[in-house]
Every structure is written in C-alpha cells, then in structure tokens.
C-alpha cells in the first residue's frame with residue numbers, strides 16, 4: 024500500500040499506543056487498532072486489560088456490555104469472559120463452547136499511556152517499549168501535557184511522512200508555530216543509530232517572540248532552536264528539541280513534542296500527542312499555551328494528510344513522486360519500516 028511496497032500495511036510485532044491511561048478505567052472502552060476491534064478496561068486492582076472486542080457468539084461489540092468485577096459480560100445474550108479472555112459462563116446452558124475465548128493482548132503502561140502489543144504474544148518484549156521517562160512523560164523532572172486524541176482519515180504512513188519533513192511548518196503552520204517560517208530554509212542533518220533516525224535542523228539566532236518570552240522569561244536575546252524529527256519506530260516520533268542562548272551557546276532547556284501514531288485501519292490512524300519540557304515545569308500558562316497551539320496546529324496536519332489520502336484512494340496506481348534533498352530522512356524511514364514489515368512477512 025503506497026508509499027510502502029509490502030503486502031501487509033503495518034507491522035504487527037510492535038508496541039502501539041492504545042489509549043491514554045486516563046481513558047482506561049472501570050468502564051469498557053472500545054477502539055479499533057490495526058483493523059481489530061478491542062476493548063480496554065482496568066481490573067479492580069487497577070491493572071489495564073485489553074481483549075478482542077467482538078463477542079464470539081454473534082459479534083456484538085463488547086464495549087456495549089458491562090463489567091462485573093473483573094469479568095466482561097456481553098450485553099446481548101450475557102456470555103461472560105474472565106480478564107484473561109476465557110469464556111466462563113453461557114447463561115442459557117451449563118456447557119462452555121470450545122474456541123470461544125477472547126484474545127488477550129499483551130499490555131503495558133508507561134508515561135501515562137497504555138500500550139498494546141499486536142503481534143505474536145511470544146514476541147512481546149517490554150524492553151522494546153519506548154523509554155518514555157527519558158523523553159519526559161513519567162519523569163518528575165519534566166512537565167507534560169497530553170493533547171486530545173485525534174482520529175484521522177489517512178493511512179498512518181502519511182503522518183510519518185508529514186513529521187519527517189518539517190519543512191511543511193513554513194507553509195501549513197506559518198501562522199500557528201512561532202518560528203515555523205524559518206524551518207524550510209534551514210540545513211538538514213541526518214543522525215542515524217540502530218534505535219532512531221533523526222532529521223535535525225537548527226535555527227541559529229532566532230529573534231525573540233512572545234512564545235520564547237513565555238518559555239524563558241529571564242532571557243532577552245535571540246535563541247538557537249532545534250527542530251528535530253526523530254523516528255523511533257512507526258509508533259513514536261519526537262519533534263522539537265533543545266533550545267540555547269545564542270549569545271553563549273548555553274542550554275536553556277528541551278521541549279519535546281511526542282507523536283504517538285497507531286493505525287486504526289489501513290486508511291485511518293489514531294494520533295496521540297504529548298508535549299514535555301524540562302524547564303519552567305511549574306508554569307501552567309506555558310502548558311495551556313501548548314494545549315491551545317495544539318488545537319490550532321493539529322487540524323492543519325489533519326487536513327493536509329486527509330486530502331492526500333483522498334487523492335490516493337482515487338488513483339489506480341501509486342502516484343509519481345519527486346523527492347527533494349530534505350526528503351532523505353523520510354525515504355530512509357520508509358525503508359526502515361518496509362524492512363520491519365518484510366521481516367514479518369517472510370521471517371528469516
């Protein structure tokens with residue numbers, strides 16, 4: 024599926040953000056992830072549970088049922104399932120049908136996010152979870168904001184492309200990102216490690232603006248600002264980065280924008296955004312400004328990639344693409360993702 028040349032649209036042996044922790048409680052939450060309906064809830068002890076979301080009896084959506092203790096009871100004919108997905112009760116008979124259990128997905132909670140492993144359970148490995156605390160969420164040294172979850176009618180790869188080429192900030196976000204108008208003109212560096220691929224830009228001597236003033240009230244002069252786009256995998260891209268005093272190169276702080284991307288279907292995605300900073304952590308006005316900016320910025324990206332998705336769906340064959348020099352990182356990321364998916368399609 025364009026832009027990938029793989030049979031599967033997405034990797035499955037992968038942790039994905041399933042929900043913010045605050046969304047998961049003692050009510051059943053229904054969601055579709057990688058084309059599969061799931062339900063999420065917490066046990067009475069507070070542990071997150073993710074089960075397949077359709078009743079095996081007549082495909083009733085289980086989020087319309089209810090929780091009884093830690094058991095899920097279907098709202099149609101009352102089949103009841105344990106928190107491990109086992110069918111334990113059929114109200115109309117004593118025998119329990121075979122092959123009627125729900126799938127229980129491996130689950131983990133880090134950085135205020137409930138993560139789901141969508142592949143083979145035997146391969147679920149918590150060491151593959153992103154180190155959220157190192158990026159801010161879950162660390163007491165950082166302030167964080169969780170932005171409203173958006174569901175976007177576009178394939179997830181379009182959002183990865185979008186984030187890996189931040190030159191778009193100078194055009195679609197020229198009026199919403201302070202300093203965004205500089206981005207397209209900045210030189211690009213590529214930093215590749217086995218863990219990540221970072222498309223780095225640095226704006227030097229950016230003139231003061233009201234946003235800088237809010238971030239660093241004691242600083243008067245120009246700043247050097249990082250505009251990183253760091254791909255950790257299809258589930259996590261970090262943008263933002265370090266800010267420095269232009270006069271002496273001193274580090275003032277780091278501002279991260281964490282983009283958690285989860286395919287909903289082959290042509291739609293869930294988009295979780297968390298902002299984090301290790302300075303001015305006690306300034307709620309700054310946090311609120313980030314939330315307000317997010318409400319203006321995100322619809323601009325959504326509109327752009329939904330427009331491309333519509334175009335792609337109307338084409339009989341993949342579009343011809345002409346890439347610019349700054350697309351090198353995005354093209355390498357496509358290659359990483361294709362390699363990841365191919366390893367699942369044809370294991371060594």
Ligand code: FES
Pocket residue numbers: 078079080081082083097098099100101102
């Ligand atoms: S559909 Fe769930 S019990 Fe019948």
Ligand SMILES: [Fe+2]
Pocket residue numbers: 185191192196324
């Ligand atoms: Fe954007």
